[in-house]
Amino acid sequence: MATRTPGSAARNSSPGPSKKAVAKTPAKPPAKKAAAKKAAPAKRTAARPAAPPPPAPRPILFRAVRALWLGTAHGIGAVLRGFGDGAKNLDPAHRKDGVGLLLLALALVTAAGTWFSPQGWLGEAATNVVSGLFGRLDVLVPFLLAAVAVRLMRHPELPEANGRIMIGLSTLLVGVLGLVHIGCGAPVMGSGATRIRTAGGIIGWAASTPMMAAAGPALAVPLLLLLAFFGLLVTTATPVNRIPERMRAAGVRLGVVEAGPQDAGHGGRTPEREFSHEPPEDADPAALPFTVETAGEDLSDEVAARRRRRKRKPEPAEAAAAEPDMFAKDPLDPYATRNIAAGAAADLDGALVYGVPASSAVADMMHQVQDRTAPPEEHAVPAARTGGAGPGTAEEHGPAPARMEQLQLAEGLSYALPPLDLLERGGPAKARSALNDEVVAQLTGTFKEFKVDARVTGFTRGPTVTRYEVELGPAVKVERITALAKNIAYAVASADVRIISPIPGKSAVGVEIPNRDREMVNLGDLLRSRTAAEDTHPMVVGMGKDVEGHTVMANLAKMPHILVAGATGAGKSSCINCLITSILARATPDEVRMVLVDPKRVELTAYEGIPHLITPIITNPKKAAEALQWVVREMDMRYDDLAAFGFRHVDDFNAAVRAGTVTPPLGSERELTPYPYLLVIVDELADLMMVAPRDVEDSVVRITQLARAAGIHLVLATQRPSVDVVTGLIKANVPSRLAFATSAMADSRVILDQPGAEKLIGKGDALFLPMGASKPIRMQGAFVTEAEIAAVVKHCKEQLSASYREDVTVGGGPKKEIDEEIGDDLELLIQAAELVVSTQFGSTSMLQRKLRVGFAKAGRLMDLMESRGIVGPSEGSKARDVLVKPDELDGVIVAIRG
Numbered sequence: 001m002a003t004r005t006p007g008s009a010a011r012n013s014s015p016g017p018s019k020k021a022v023a024k025t026p027a028k029p030p031a032k033k034a035a036a037k038k039a040a041p042a043k044r045t046a047a048r049p050a051a052p053p054p055p056a057p058r059p060i061l062f063r064a065v066r067a068l069w070l071g072t073a074h075g076i077g078a079v080l081r082g083f084g085d086g087a088k089n090l091d092p093a094h095r096k097d098g099v100g101l102l103l104l105a106l107a108l109v110t111a112a113g114t115w116f117s118p119q120g121w122l123g124e125a126a127t128n129v130v131s132g133l134f135g136r137l138d139v140l141v142p143f144l145l146a147a148v149a150v151r152l153m154r155h156p157e158l159p160e161a162n163g164r165i166m167i168g169l170s171t172l173l174v175g176v177l178g179l180v181h182i183g184c185g186a187p188v189m190g191s192g193a194t195r196i197r198t199a200g201g202i203i204g205w206a207a208s209t210p211m212m213a214a215a216g217p218a219l220a221v222p223l224l225l226l227l228a229f230f231g232l233l234v235t236t237a238t239p240v241n242r243i244p245e246r247m248r249a250a251g252v253r254l255g256v257v258e259a260g261p262q263d264a265g266h267g268g269r270t271p272e273r274e275f276s277h278e279p280p281e282d283a284d285p286a287a288l289p290f291t292v293e294t295a296g297e298d299l300s301d302e303v304a305a306r307r308r309r310r311k312r313k314p315e316p317a318e319a320a321a322a323e324p325d326m327f328a329k330d331p332l333d334p335y336a337t338r339n340i341a342a343g344a345a346a347d348l349d350g351a352l353v354y355g356v357p358a359s360s361a362v363a364d365m366m367h368q369v370q371d372r373t374a375p376p377e378e379h380a381v382p383a384a385r386t387g388g389a390g391p392g393t394a395e396e397h398g399p400a401p402a403r404m405e406q407l408q409l410a411e412g413l414s415y416a417l418p419p420l421d422l423l424e425r426g427g428p429a430k431a432r433s434a435l436n437d438e439v440v441a442q443l444t445g446t447f448k449e450f451k452v453d454a455r456v457t458g459f460t461r462g463p464t465v466t467r468y469e470v471e472l473g474p475a476v477k478v479e480r481i482t483a484l485a486k487n488i489a490y491a492v493a494s495a496d497v498r499i500i501s502p503i504p505g506k507s508a509v510g511v512e513i514p515n516r517d518r519e520m521v522n523l524g525d526l527l528r529s530r531t532a533a534e535d536t537h538p539m540v541v542g543m544g545k546d547v548e549g550h551t552v553m554a555n556l557a558k559m560p561h562i563l564v565a566g567a568t569g570a571g572k573s574s575c576i577n578c579l580i581t582s583i584l585a586r587a588t589p590d591e592v593r594m595v596l597v598d599p600k601r602v603e604l605t606a607y608e609g610i611p612h613l614i615t616p617i618i619t620n621p622k623k624a625a626e627a628l629q630w631v632v633r634e635m636d637m638r639y640d641d642l643a644a645f646g647f648r649h650v651d652d653f654n655a656a657v658r659a660g661t662v663t664p665p666l667g668s669e670r671e672l673t674p675y676p677y678l679l680v681i682v683d684e685l686a687d688l689m690m691v692a693p694r695d696v697e698d699s700v701v702r703i704t705q706l707a708r709a710a711g712i713h714l715v716l717a718t719q720r721p722s723v724d725v726v727t728g729l730i731k732a733n734v735p736s737r738l739a740f741a742t743s744a745m746a747d748s749r750v751i752l753d754q755p756g757a758e759k760l761i762g763k764g765d766a767l768f769l770p771m772g773a774s775k776p777i778r779m780q781g782a783f784v785t786e787a788e789i790a791a792v793v794k795h796c797k798e799q800l801s802a803s804y805r806e807d808v809t810v811g812g813g814p815k816k817e818i819d820e821e822i823g824d825d826l827e828l829l830i831q832a833a834e835l836v837v838s839t840q841f842g843s844t845s846m847l848q849r850k851l852r853v854g855f856a857k858a859g860r861l862m863d864l865m866e867s868r869g870i871v872g873p874s875e876g877s878k879a880r881d882v883l884v885k886p887d888e889l890d891g892v893i894v895a896i897r898g
């Protein structure tokens with residue numbers, strides 16, 4: 001080791017600068033500043049004491065003793081270091097037990113020495129040290145040592161809490177010993193060791209002397225009192241504002257205070273303790289600072305409030321789950337059992353409702369449980385909860401089996417929905433697997449390794465990812481877990497670790513880790529689920545399962561328009577297939593009609609010819625743009641109709657028509673029928689935007705702004721979620737979003753307005769942000785095979801063949817000869833004829849308004865209709881006579897088309 005002798009130090013420091021300075025000081029300064037600058041070091045140097053004279057050579061004996069001492073010290077040091085290195089390799093639990101036992105041994109020795117009389121050299125030495133340090137409070141030291149030892153051995157897994165307690169106790173002790181020292185006359189060091197020992201000891205002396213010197217004896221006492229009080233608060237992890245609460249709890253426990261209603265059921269324990277996983281003296285969980293990782297916003301108050309709410313109103317089951325035994329062999333079992341039961345019951349419920357056995361095992365059990373099944377809690381996104389039916393048994397929602405009945409169509413035809421057993425069963429979902437247990441162990445190991453006071457208290461397994469719930473020890477920052485994200489990813493060998501802090505509604509951090517044994521979500525299972533059965537709305541579709549394994553259904557009518565986007569191969573088309581198949585499985589063509597736009601020409605061909613189609617599948621992007629314009633016109637027409645009959649929503653109009661409470665105006669022979677929902681699905685918006693960006697954007701915006709009340713809903717899908725495809729205007733009007741894995745964070749921002757989708761793992765892993773939700777739901781999208789689709793489509797086509805509306809199908813059918821005079825106005829003329837005939841009102845201004853055309857065009861249309869005998873001649877400002885009855889309309893249209 002390099003050492004510097006005093007001589008060398010003096011040599012190094014003194015000569016150079018001082019000599020120069022001294023030489024320059026007497027000389028005339030060239031300038032005042034320079035002189036001042038240089039004078040300073042000179043002065044400093046001059047003020048230093050003169051270098052000490054070189055030491056006299058040491059005697060030989062001295063050098064020999066020194067060498068012997070150093071040699072011995074090195075030897076002992078090496079042996080101890082060897083032990084230390086060996087101890088490092090010990091299991092941490094053993095190391096901590098060792099420390100605890102050592103403290104216990106010290107407590108015994110000091111107890112023997114201070115309470116009785118010291119025995120042996122160790123007893124005497126320990127007693128001298130303890131009495132010297134702690135003065136007359138030495139008798140308490142054995143208690144303290146024993147308490148610390150027990151704490152270390154009982155809770156070795158809480159190093160941070162233990163550290164806090166040590167700091168708190170030390171502070172408390174310093175304050176109290178300082179006070180004792182002052183109380184005993186504040187003897188000074190010179191007054192002898194015995195005086196110090198009979199006062200506050202060296203610690204008391206060290207605490208009180210500087211205080212008294214700095215602030216005077218009168219102020220030293222309150223300052224030391226405050227110090228001791230602070231130590232007490234730290235030890236008991238009590239924030240000042242919660243002192244009354246804690247005092248009251250202590251009073252209740254000691255029986256001094258009567259337990260109030262808030263204490264009932266807690267056996268005198270504070271609510272915090274009832275649900276705390278930590279021992280009573282641990283930190284107040286409500287005081288923890290929580291931040292939301294994604295938004296960066298501080299949620300501490302909210303989380304604390306939520307914690308308190310949760311703790312104050314415990315459900316028995318929740319309480320049981322919230323307080324797993326820290327030393328129980330397997331605290332995760334309750335979760336696993338609950339989920340298995342939930343999965344089985346969901347399956348069973350669908351089976352009961354639809355009369356389709358969910359699986360052979362369930363089929364065997366069905367008749368046994370029919371009367372007493374209490375269904376589990378499953379959730380759908382808010383939009384799917386249209387029926388408002390609360391949890392109840394399958395028998396309680398009786399109308400559901402009606403879905404299997406022969407439904408009457410408008411024309412008097414009957415139509416049977418496809419049986420759900422055309423869709424495959426996936427079997428019960430796994431609630432837990434060996435790999436989950438492995439991950440729990442890996443997480444626990446990581447927390448231990450990095451000395452983070454946190455533990456995995458449970459997990460909920462979804463089909464693709466499992467969310468592990470991590471509870472933090474007192475005063476552990478959430479940031480410590482988020483900072484560990486990369487280490488966790490390393491430990492569990494997965495790049496896609498997402499940390500959610502906190503899990504919504506829980507005082508726990510969620511660590512989402514992909515399942516290496518991921519499961520597929522079958523659309524059939526979703527449609528057979530209780531959530532699906534409860535809601536008979538025809539626009540309810542199966543979306544997937546969330547991270548907790550719950551079924552996610554969505555009502556497309558309430559979305560009311562949705563953007564589906566993700567990189568190629570991420571699962572978008574599978575999702576669209578699920579949407580369409582859900583509709584086919586649950587809605588008749590009279591309830592829902594569809595316009596399918598498939599510019600890629602491959603994705604939706606399986607649905608060609610289904611009776612729900614209003615027009616053949618549109619594959620030409622240009623014609624798709626025109627079809628969107630038709631949708632706008634249809635929407636306007638529905639709006640006018642609703643206004644004419646005094647309804648604000650197509651649902652109300654349909655209900656009134658079905659109830660027969662609405663009649664056509666006098667003189668009109670129109671037969672009122674309910675409007676079906678119109679679902680427009682565009683599988684690749686980018687292709688349309690390339691062809692006619694302005695027209696497509698205009699139509700989409702118009703539809704999305706108004707179509708909700710008219711029962712028209714859009715599903716726009718794209719694998720290119722860039723700003724030129726999903727323009728700001730489109731985005732602003734499509735409120736629900738479904739993001740599959742994207743290749744870049746920027747794409748995620750375009751879809752969801754936030755990052756996240758770039759971390760998804762593909763194959764149907766998705767973030768679903770329904771209208772009104774602030775945070776997306778992570779879910780595994782459902783899957784339906786081509787064979788299942790083919791079976792469902794075959795069934796539908798067998799029931800009814802498609803009857804297309806000619807006016808939309810700009811691309812379908814052979815080109816017909818059109819009267820040259822009509823030119824480009826054929827479609828408009830047909831609409832005008834429909835309008836005039838159906839309303840029996842031959843008004844030019846009505847055409848202007850409803851067809852959104854100018855006066856000249858409306859006049860021309862009226863002339864064309866006159867020339868074809870649809871309306872009479874003009875009578876000035878009066879409306880023309882309508883010469884055709886509504887039931888002759890079809891023939892007239894055929895005639896116009898030539």
Ligand SMILES: Nc1ncnc2c1ncn2[C@@H]1O[C@H](COP(=O)(O)OP(=O)(O)OP(=O)(O)O)[C@@H](O)[C@H]1O
Binds near residue numbers: 567782
């Ligand atoms: N929900 C799902 N569950 C399981 N596997 C899925 C799921 N969705 C997609 N996959 C798998 O990923 C493959 C690609 O999915 P899909 O065709 O839906 O992707 P895409 O996003 O539509 O791609 P593209 O834009 O190129 O059409 C599927 O063949 C299937 O194997």
